[in-house]
Amino acid sequence: MAYFDAASGAPLHPVARQALSASLDDGWADPARLHREGRKARLLLDAAREAAAEAVGCRADEVAFTPSGTRAVHTGVAGALAGRRRIGRHLIVSAVEHSCVLHSAEACEAEGGAVTRVAVGRTGAVDPSGYAAALRPDTALACLQSANHEVGTVQPVAEVAEVCRAAGVPLLVDAAQSLGWGPVEGGWSLLTASAHKWGGPSGVGLLVVRKGVRFAPQGPADERESGRSPGFENIPAIVAAVASLRAVRAExxxxxxxxxxxxxxxxxxxxxxxxxxxxxxxxxxxxxxxxxxxxxxxxxxxxxxxxxxxxxxxxxxxxxxxxxxxxxxxxxxxxxxxxxxxxxxxxxxxxxxxxxxxxxxxxxxxxxxxxxLGAPVPVTRAAPEELLVDSLGKRCPIPVIELAKVFGEVPVGGTVRVLSDDEAARLDIPAWCQMRGQEYLGEEPAERGSAYLVRRVS
Amino acid sequence: MAYFDAASGAPLHPVARQALSASLDDGWADPARLHREGRKARLLLDAAREAAAEAVGCRADEVAFTPSGTRAVHTGVAGALAGRRRIGRHLIVSAVEHSCVLHSAEACEAEGGAVTRVAVGRTGAVDPSGYAAALRPDTALACLQSANHEVGTVQPVAEVAEVCRAAGVPLLVDAAQSLGWGPVEGGWSLLTASAHKWGGPSGVGLLVVRKGVRFAPQGPADERESGRSPGFENIPAIVAAVASLRAVRAExxxxxxxxxxxxxxxxxxxxxxxxxxxxxxxxxxxxxxxxxxxxxxxxxxxxxxxxxxxxxxxxxxxxxxxxxxxxxxxxxxxxxxxxxxxxxxxxxxxxxxxxxxxxxxxxxxxxxxxxxLGAPVPVTRAAPEELLVDSLGKRCPIPVIELAKVFGEVPVGGTVRVLSDDEAARLDIPAWCQMRGQEYLGEEPAERGSAYLVRRVS
Missing domain, CATH: 3.90.1150.10 (Aspartate Aminotransferase, domain 1)
Structure with missing residues (x-):
């Protein structure tokens, strides 16, 4: 048994379990109350905030605890956009952000804002010049992950932060994948993270908003967490999250x-x-x-x-x-x-x-x-030098398998036309051509789905 | 040591602690994943949803777990209002709802909606006729707590639900204070609750939306919890919340x-x-x-x-x-x-x-x-039959104390004029008159604060 999916969620760190168990006794009461149970809870919460700030490299009053990394991103993006509404409603994100950032961008668009998605190279990294080119006079906020959650590529956050700083635009860094490994370098303005990614318990995210960053929380008002995270604080989990962050950082x-x-x-x-x-x-x-x-x-x-x-x-x-x-x-x-x-x-x-x-x-x-998956291939000879592969109704990876199976049958210079109505074919047929050194000629609309044309080069 | 503040948050029930501890081993992984750890987490989540539905008296697919009761209310009110936007943007709440409901109502007003706050009697209960009178053709939603969080008064939820049902308006019931005692009776449409009120852990709320109720989740999209509660599910806490609900219900x-x-x-x-x-x-x-x-x-x-x-x-x-x-x-x-x-x-x-x-x-x-608090009273004889009490700059309960101290000095039929700039005086001076059987004559604007006039009756 080996669990190799830490990027989805790490198993609970022993220190987190210990801290959670211990703080269930002292951290269950309402920290807004004046009685002894409330004061105990408040002390735990304050200490956790100090320790989280130290690990992030910020001030304690810049840290709000949220119920998840996703909620931290949703709140952070919405609040930063609203805080700079007078500047404009343009948002910049990379094309490879976590879905919670991209969904926040879609929500921005749905409310009349504009979004630029900065492209990445073949390794998954953005180029800071891509952010520089995307900046506009009405840009309210830019977002960039510290490292990609699917392929692990580390992004040039400090360089992008510098590009944004020069333009007076705040940068929100989604540090979900990297905060357990170390603080995020550079002059970012907002930062989000998620405890269960570093071995903390579920139910705890971090939203850091640097002093001086304009921020207007959206949604119904609430006094807790500086007005940035409504609802009763989950103090035992917060204590466990911060304790485990310190523990994983030490290692x-x-x-x-x-x-x-x-x-x-x-x-x-x-x-x-x-x-x-x-x-x-x-x-x-x-x-x-x-x-x-x-x-x-x-x-x-x-x-x-x-x-x-x-x-x-x-x-x-x-x-x-x-x-x-x-x-x-x-x-x-x-x-x-x-x-x-x-x-x-x-x-x-x-x-x-x-x-x-x-x-x-x-x-x-x-x-x-x-x-x-080695299914037989329905092949129809369409022209002396063109083969037709009918993969309609078949799902990834069948279209590429059928393409590969018949490819040897066309002479060099000849073409294969693959009919497919599977979305993935649009991505995978060109990728196959690149891996095989064959020429991808492009896509044509077909009666059903699309036709993808490939020329045999070698 | 005696903790008499269960309405703010109850100490963790032993069953909750046990269930939390046990499910930390099996419930930490992402339930959306297909591997064995993900499947284990999914099983726990599904079982918890079934058990919660049974305790509430609804279908499992009507239950969403949220990070707190407050978030359940915020999401429930916003989603129900948006789901019926074509009907109108009028919201009804009682005047004694929890602040999270009232803050949701303020957010509704800020976005151009209208809110009617139904008055309560001296016991804190609404009259169903108050809801009947408040209903309008453009009413999108009505909200009523099952019981009041400050004075414990139980509301006539079933009657109000019937009034709303007859008008085709959904009723959201905030059951935070009562769900541990039993299910909410009557034909409500949405229900919210909070686990730490019944001895469950912090970090878990319930949002129930009955089938057939129009509901449009607001904010960025997210696949989890039927799109009604974004972010990684806190499964160990959810399991503990439901286990403790069953335990307190049994007792x-x-x-x-x-x-x-x-x-x-x-x-x-x-x-x-x-x-x-x-x-x-x-x-x-x-x-x-x-x-x-x-x-x-x-x-x-x-x-x-x-x-x-x-x-x-x-x-x-x-x-x-x-x-x-x-x-x-x-x-x-x-x-x-x-x-x-x-x-x-x-x-x-x-x-x-x-x-x-x-x-x-x-x-x-x-x-x-x-x-x-027995402070000396600055008294100036203003007229033979009127005393002036200058309580400017003094906070509750000093104005009432000073009123009471001089009251015996005026003859029956005479008046006392209390100058105060404390908001609470507006409430407490009439209340004192009612308790003492004296006549409250009303409030007049003064150079600073207000003047409150009281006539000695006996």
């Missing part, structure tokens, strides 16, 4: 080196062990514990189940595994293969032996899924 | 009888033991554990500190104890005395001996505060 430097070695080994070995694999994300500027790869001709959900049966819990950004049936917006923005996608995110303390066993199990799991 | 019938006897004793004995006390709230239709009284010539905060020193944790709705320096809106709406206000709310399991000791301690505590 961070050493653990980062160890996990980085393990993920480097996965990055190096997977392409040697499995054919037709693309390891994605930046090989250097990345989170210590996260590595992501995509396997051609593989259904992500099926692979995830194979690995689960073999005792490994991983996550997948493939369309096949998400409830919306659209491929991961992160992989799409990076322009890399989405099919057969696997994210391995190691929690601190992961044993080397578990990683080695994962590398032993993976090739068989991929081969098993590929074998099951 | 509720017996415990209600016991606590009702104890509060009946407080209601009866306090006026016998302490002079110039008004016990407020309905003597019959009330929560088992809550009793509230106000003491003339007493500063609520000082009394609270005296009782705290004697080992009793209570709460106060006096202006002196709130950070906003306005008297409790509940006491104001009831038209009862707000000064020297004490709310005693007994948690289940309260020992009779503790209540007896409270009754022993109370008279001395009140006398002590009254003695400290």
């Amino acid at each position: 961070a430097a050493q653990e980062a080196v160890r996990l980085r070695e393990l993920t480097a080994r996965i990055r190096a070995r997977v392409p040697e062990l499995v054919a037709d694999v693309e390891v994605v994300g930046d090989p250097e500027r990345r989170l210590p514990g996260t590595v992501t790869f995509s396997c051609l001709y593989v259904d992500g959900e099926a692979l995830l189940h194979e690995l689960d049966r073999a005792g490994f819990s991983v996550s997948s950004g493939s369309s096949c595994t998400s409830s919306t049936l659209t491929p991961s917006h992160v992989l799409e923005a990076m322009g890399v293969l989405s099919e057969g996608n696997v994210r391995v995110s190691l929690p601190p303390g992961t044993a080397r032996a578990d990683v080695e066993r994962f590398l032993e199990v993976l090739p068989g799991a991929v081969a098993g899924v590929r074998e099951k | 509720a019938a017996q415990e209600a009888v016991r606590l009702r006897e104890l509060t009946a004793r407080i209601r009866a004995r306090v006026p016998e033991l302490v002079a110039d006390v008004e016990v407020v709230g309905d003597p019959e239709r009330r929560l088992p554990g809550t009793v509230t009284f106000s003491c003339l010539y007493v500063d609520g905060e000082a009394l609270l500190h005296e009782l705290d020193r004697a080992g009793f944790s209570v709460s106060s709705g006096s202006s002196c104890t709130s950070s906003t320096l306005t008297p409790s809106h509940v006491l104001e709406a009831m038209g009862v005395l707000s000064e020297g206000n004490v709310r005693v709310s007994l948690p289940p399991g309260t020992a009779r001996a503790d209540v007896e000791r409270f009754l022993e301690v109370l008279p001395g505590a009140v006398a002590g505060v009254r003695e400290k």
Whole structure:
């Protein structure tokens, strides 16, 4: 049994459990009350706020505790936008933010605001010049994650913060994936994080708003948490969250080196062990514990189940595994293969032996899924030098498998036309061409779905 | 040491602690994930939802877990209003709702909606005819608490629900104070509650939306909790909340009888033991554990500190104890005395001996505060039959104390004019007149603050 999905949520750190249990006795009462139980709760809350501020690198009165990282982002984006409404209603985000940031951006648009989504390169990183180009006189806020949650790529936050600062625009940093590893550098204005990502309990997020940043909380008023997070404070969980943040920080430097070695080994070995694999994300500027790869001709959900049966819990950004049936917006923005996608995110303390066993199990799991998917291909000869593959009604990764199966039958210079009504084909057929060195000619509308044209180059 | 502030937050029930501890092992992972840890978390969440639905008396898919009762109310009111925007933007609330409902109403007004606040009688209860009169063709939603949080008065929810149903208007019931005692009767449409009020952990609220009720969640989209509560679910706390709800319900019938006897004793004995006390709230239709009284010539905060020193944790709705320096809106709406206000709310399991000791301690505590406040009175004879009391710059309860001290000096038929710039005087001087059988003549604007005129009748 090995849990390799820390980027979704880390198991509770022993220090968090201890602190939670201890503070259930003293932290349950209303900290706004004047009686002894209320005063005890208030003391715990104040101490937790001081400690959180120290870990973030800010003032205690800049920290509000929220019920989750998602709520911190929703509140932070809405409050910062409203605080600068007189400047304008333009919001900048990267194309690879967490869905809670992108959903906040959609809410901004729904209310009449404008959003610029800054593109990323093939490693998933933004270029600070992309933010510089996106800034407008009416820009109210810019958002950038400290590191990507799906591929682990670390973003140039300090550089982007500097670009924003020069333009007088506040930058909100979603530090959900990195705060356990260390403070976020640079002149950011707002910061959000989520305790269960670093081994704290569920139910605690952080919203930091630097002094001087214009901020107007939205929604019904409430006195708690400086008016930035309505509702009764969850003090035992807050105490546990902060205690575990301090604990993981104390181990961070050493653990980062160890996990980085393990993920480097996965990055190096997977392409040697499995054919037709693309390891994605930046090989250097990345989170210590996260590595992501995509396997051609593989259904992500099926692979995830194979690995689960073999005792490994991983996550997948493939369309096949998400409830919306659209491929991961992160992989799409990076322009890399989405099919057969696997994210391995190691929690601190992961044993080397578990990683080695994962590398032993993976090739068989991929081969098993590929074998099951080896469906016969309906081929119709359309013209002497063009093959037609009808994949209508078939879901990722079948269209690419059928393309690959017939590709050898066309002469060099000839083309294959793939008919598909699966959204993922739009992403995966060009990605296959790039991996195979073949020429992607583009997409044409078809009676149903689209036709994707590929020319055989070699 | 006796904690008599259960209406603010009850101590953690042993069953909640046990369930929390147990589910920390199986409930920490993301229930949206397909791996075994995710599936375990999902099973716990599904089971908790079933059990919560059974306790509420609704379907499981009508229940969403929120991070607090306040968030449940904010989300419920905003979503129900938005769902019926085409009908109109009129909202009905009672004047004695919890502040989170009233703040939601203010947010509705800020966005261009209209709000009717239904008055209450001297016991704090609404009359269903008040809701009937408030209904308009553009009424989108009505809200009513199941029982009042400050005075314990139980509201006629079933009758008001029937009035609303006949008009096709949904009723949202804030059941925060009563859900631990039993399900809410009647044909309500939405229901909210808060786990820490019944001995569950902090961090869990309930939002129930009946099938067929139009509901449009506001704010950024999120897939979790049917789109009604964004952010990572706090499953261990949810499991503990539901487990403790079942546990307190199992004890509720017996415990209600016991606590009702104890509060009946407080209601009866306090006026016998302490002079110039008004016990407020309905003597019959009330929560088992809550009793509230106000003491003339007493500063609520000082009394609270005296009782705290004697080992009793209570709460106060006096202006002196709130950070906003306005008297409790509940006491104001009831038209009862707000000064020297004490709310005693007994948690289940309260020992009779503790209540007896409270009754022993109370008279001395009140006398002590009254003695400290016995300040000399600056009296100027303005006219043969009118005395002027200048209480400008003095805070509640000093104006009433000074009024009482000089009252004997005017002849029957004469008047006292009290100058005061304290908001509470507007409430407390008429209340004093009612308690004393003297005639309140009204308020006149003065150079600073207001002049309050009282005629001596007997």
